[in-house]
Amino acid sequence: GENVEQHPSTLSVQEGDSAVIKCTYSDSASNYFPWYKQELGKGPQLIIDIRSNVGEKKDQRIAVTLNKTAKHFSLHITETQPEDSAVYFCAAPRGGGTSYGKLTFGQGTILTVHP
Amino acid sequence: DAGVIQSPRHEVTEMGQEVTLRCKPISGHNSLFWYRQTMMRGLELLIYFNNNVPIDDSGMPEDRFSAKMPNASFSTLKIQPSEPRDSAVYFCASSPQGFYGYTFGSGTRLTVV
Numbered sequence: 001g002e003n004v005e006q007h008p009s010t011l012s013v014q015e016g017d018s019a020v021i022k023c024t025y026s027d028s029a030s031n032y033f034p035w036y037k038q039e040l041g042k043g044p045q046l047i048i049d050i051r052s053n054v055g056e057k058k059d060q061r062i063a064v065t066l067n068k069t070a071k072h073f074s075l076h077i078t079e080t081q082p083e084d085s086a087v088y089f090c091a092a093p094r095g096g097g098t099s100y101g102k103l104t105f106g107q108g109t110i111l112t113v114h115p
Numbered sequence: 116d117a118g119v120i121q122s123p124r125h126e127v128t129e130m131g132q133e134v135t136l137r138c139k140p141i142s143g144h145n146s147l148f149w150y151r152q153t154m155m156r157g158l159e160l161l162i163y164f165n166n167n168v169p170i171d172d173s174g175m176p177e178d179r180f181s182a183k184m185p186n187a188s189f190s191t192l193k194i195q196p197s198e199p200r201d202s203a204v205y206f207c208a209s210s211p212q213g214f215y216g217y218t219f220g221s222g223t224r225l226t227v228v
Contacts, residue, residue: 032215043119043206043219044158089158093215101146101215102171105158 002027002094006106013080014114021109023090024072033073034103035064036089044089048075080113087111119220121207127226133195136223139188140209148217149182149192150206158206164190165212197227 003026013019025033031052036044050057050064050073057064063076077084087108094102120139128134140147148163162172164184172182179198184190194201204224208217 034215036219041221043208043221044217045219046216049216091215094160101210101212101217102148102160102163103215103217104160107157 002030002092002104004090004092004104004106006090006109008109009107010110010112012112012114015080015082017080019075019077019080019084019111019113021075021088021090021111022072023074023092023106024070025092026071027092028068028071030092032093033064033066034091035062035075036091036105038087038089038108040086077111080111082113082115085111085113119207119209119218121205121220121223123223124221125224125226127228128197130198130227131196132227133193134197134201134225134227136192136205136207136225138190138192138207138220140190140207141218142188143211144209144218145187145212146210146214147184147190148208148210149190150208150219152204152206152222161192161205194225197225199227202226 006023034049037047038044048059048062048064050066061078066073089108090106091103094104122137146165149161151159161174162182167184182192204222206219206222208219210217
C-alpha cells in the first residue's frame, strides 16, 4: 500500500512570510494528491489538489507542486495570515490509482502564524 | 447543502458499554468512509462503502468494531464493548464515486473511561 511521509511536523512563521510543507509518497502509480486543512474542533477540509499530469497548481495564496520523478509534492502558502494557522495534511491514493477513492494521509503539520 | 452530518459530537461512555456513531453523507455521494484520528496514529481509514456496500474493512481494528450502511443516506459505526484505547475522534467522509476529494463531517469525539 501507499506510504506518505510529511515534514515538518510543526512550522512556525511570522505573518506575511511563506510556509512550505513537503510530502513524499511510495507508490509510483499514485495519480492524485490532495491537501487538507483542519482547524480546531473541525474535520479536515480539502483546500487544493493536483493530478499527476501537471507539475504545479495555484489558487490565490496557495500552490501545490509535484515532482513525480522524486515522488514528492509540496504545499506553498504565501503571505501567511493568522487564520492560516491549522493542521495541514497531505494524502495520496492507497494502492495507486484505484477507483474507489481510498486515501492514505500524512501525519500532519501544525502551522502557527504569529501576528 | 448541509454537508456530512455526524452525531453525536461528543460521547463519553464507560468501558464495556456499546457505542454507536452516526453519519449522514452528502446526497448523491456514492462513497462513504469512516476514519479514526489520534495523536499517535493520525488519520486511519477504518472502512469504506461504495453504493452502500462495504468494500474494504481491513482497517477495522478488531471484531468489537462493526459498520453498516442500510441506505444511501445513513451509516453507523458501532463499538461493542468499548475500551479506553478506543478514545479518539471518529470522522465520516463522503465523495462522489471515484473522486478523492472527500468532504469530512465535523467528527465525533469519543471518550471511554
